[in-house]
Amino acid sequence: MKPSVTRTLITSTSPEQVFAFLADFRNAEEWDPGTKSCELVAGDGGVGSVYRNVSAFMGRETEISYTTEELELPTRVHLVGRNEQFEGHDVFGVRARDGGAEVTYHAEFSFSGAARYAAPLVAAYLPFLARSTIRQLKISLDSLGVGQ
Amino acid sequence: MRAPLPARALDVLMDRTLAPGYSRAGLALRRRLPGWPVDPLPGSLSGRHVLVTGASSGLGIGCVESLVELGATVHMVVRDELKGGRVLDQIHARRPDADLRLERCDLADLDDIRRFVSEMDLAEIHALIHNAGVMPPSRAESPQGHELSMAVHVLGPVLMTELLRERLHDGRLVLVSSGGMYAQRLPADDPEFRSGDYAPAVAYARSKRMQVEMLPLLADRWSLDAITVAAMHPGWADTPGVQESLPRFRRLTRRILRDEVEGADTSVWLAATEPAPPTGRFWHDRAVRPTHLTPSTRPSADEVAEAWAWLRSAAGVD
Numbered sequence: 001m002k003p004s005v006t007r008t009l010i011t012s013t014s015p016e017q018v019f020a021f022l023a024d025f026r027n028a029e030e031w032d033p034g035t036k037s038c039e040l041v042a043g044d045g046g047v048g049s050v051y052r053n054v055s056a057f058m059g060r061e062t063e064i065s066y067t068t069e070e071l072e073l074p075t076r077v078h079l080v081g082r083n084e085q086f087e088g089h090d091v092f093g094v095r096a097r098d099g100g101a102e103v104t105y106h107a108e109f110s111f112s113g114a115a116r117y118a119a120p121l122v123a124a125y126l127p128f129l130a131r132s133t134i135r136q137l138k139i140s141l142d143s144l145g146v147g148q
Numbered sequence: 149m150r151a152p153l154p155a156r157a158l159d160v161l162m163d164r165t166l167a168p169g170y171s172r173a174g175l176a177l178r179r180r181l182p183g184w185p186v187d188p189l190p191g192s193l194s195g196r197h198v199l200v201t202g203a204s205s206g207l208g209i210g211c212v213e214s215l216v217e218l219g220a221t222v223h224m225v226v227r228d229e230l231k232g233g234r235v236l237d238q239i240h241a242r243r244p245d246a247d248l249r250l251e252r253c254d255l256a257d258l259d260d261i262r263r264f265v266s267e268m269d270l271a272e273i274h275a276l277i278h279n280a281g282v283m284p285p286s287r288a289e290s291p292q293g294h295e296l297s298m299a300v301h302v303l304g305p306v307l308m309t310e311l312l313r314e315r316l317h318d319g320r321l322v323l324v325s326s327g328g329m330y331a332q333r334l335p336a337d338d339p340e341f342r343s344g345d346y347a348p349a350v351a352y353a354r355s356k357r358m359q360v361e362m363l364p365l366l367a368d369r370w371s372l373d374a375i376t377v378a379a380m381h382p383g384w385a386d387t388p389g390v391q392e393s394l395p396r397f398r399r400l401t402r403r404i405l406r407d408e409v410e411g412a413d414t415s416v417w418l419a420a421t422e423p424a425p426p427t428g429r430f431w432h433d434r435a436v437r438p439t440h441l442t443p444s445t446r447p448s449a450d451e452v453a454e455a456w457a458w459l460r461s462a463a464g465v466d
Contacts, residue, residue, distance in 0.1 A: 002448060004446075004449075015371075015372070069453060070453055070456075070457075072369075074372075075365075075368040075369055075371075075372070076365065076368065078449065078453055089448075089449035089450070091449050091452075091453075093364060093365065093368045094368060095367060095368045095371040095427070095428070096371040096372050096374070097371065102371075104364070106449060108448060108449045
């Protein structure tokens, strides 16, 4: 079982600005309510770059190593996070719309080892997580376009 | 216009139970339900150029005829010019005012698509309807070595659209898909059907699933040119594909199958309706439909990424 969630938001910020912001995963500190810190530890921000992400997930602090899997300017950003018992995907689709953008966020999780028993719990928790993430993401993206 | 709840409920019920919705009766009933989107006005496409691939048979003919009725200049893109010419003459005989052009292109052949686009001297295209379809009885390959149904339904349309994207600015793109895709998963690890026993209807449905799964990514990509991208399924229509490849299905269902014009209804509506419908959606009978009827066909993020990488490399689109 792979719990997943897909949500769409609309922003007045251009696809290029949205892409630049999301492609640099250090910005998760800003748009992801769960992320405590996120630093680039290898690479130049392109495909294959590695980030060390420390986040609070369901009340626990965990360190997850994220790798940039796909970057397609300005429409697609795909990162994969892994640790011993967890694999998570963050996929963004960016679509031009009336000068701004329609952004689709897809989050997908899978668990191995003892953590796999947490999967149903995570599946139940995901809609709430997605709601707060999308709200924060929209605020972050909208503020990028201000003054443009 | 949003339909009242009972009409919407009936529409969804017919859709999920397949036969009532996919038959000609389904379309006939839906047309009468409140909330059915209005028909585009005759002449609403006058002065506009529309390309229809696979225009010389089945749904292609129905599509051309309906577009002619809306006043469009229709470019019939066909593989066989002789057959295409005959069909063009027949349509002309019925509609002497039709503005029809015959164009030759083999959607299976990526080189022929490049040739076709480089020779095409049209500056603005309003709509491109990818209707060409095949169901090879045994596994076959395109000139570039790709499995034929995947080549004709996915690779060719993607390359042709990519090469025409600037001329399609602000226009419409329609992929004619199939309800058969509901039964298949995205074949991310074997898009070319190299392993397992080949079955014509399975290869066909897998290529149609590929269209539908790649649809949101293609819509993102071509949103930069303000192109409205849509996939649709025609329901159960009496086409040469069904006649040749699914004779038993046709014997059972012949009386309820849609004709060519009915099967093309949503394609034509998507190409003509104003304002432009939302992009990246899957349609049937002028309404957005789900792309999965069961969670078991949903692809993972990795599978989508794998299929997308294959598509871009196989179609030669970077």
